Amino acid sequence: MTGNPVDRWLSGTKLASGGADRLTKMQLATQLGHDVPPEVLSQWGHEIVIARRVVDQSEPAFIAEARRQGWSWERIADRLGLPAAEAAEQRQTVLEAELTRTHPRNLPGAWRP
Structure with missing residues (x-):
């Protein structure tokens, strides 16, 4: 795991893996109700x-x-x-x-x- 806060945050979601780019994953995570630190x-x-x-x-x-x-x-x-x-x-x-x-x-x- 990298030191990037986004990667750490996404690792706690179902979106951590997959082909979507990080911006898309962040958007989807918020739509799924994940709180954004x-x-x-x-x-x-x-x-x-x-x-x-x-x-x-x-x-x-x-x-x-x-x-x-x-x-x-x-x-x-x-x-x-x-x-x-x-x-x-x-x-x-x-x-x-x-x-x-x-x-x-x-x-x-x-x-x-």
């Missing part, structure tokens, strides 16, 4: 920040690669679950701003475990 809640928030950053970094790379391969904005919007081609185009600008806003240098408290 303060240190787990703190770690959970930290893991959400990390996961969000990974997605926010991955999405513009996906869009750039899709465009490089000739995908239309409409096809990109459809794949990303966006309502229209122009929404996919606008995502680039939104993501650039979000990546700047959430950079660890600009938001240090969110990055502390």
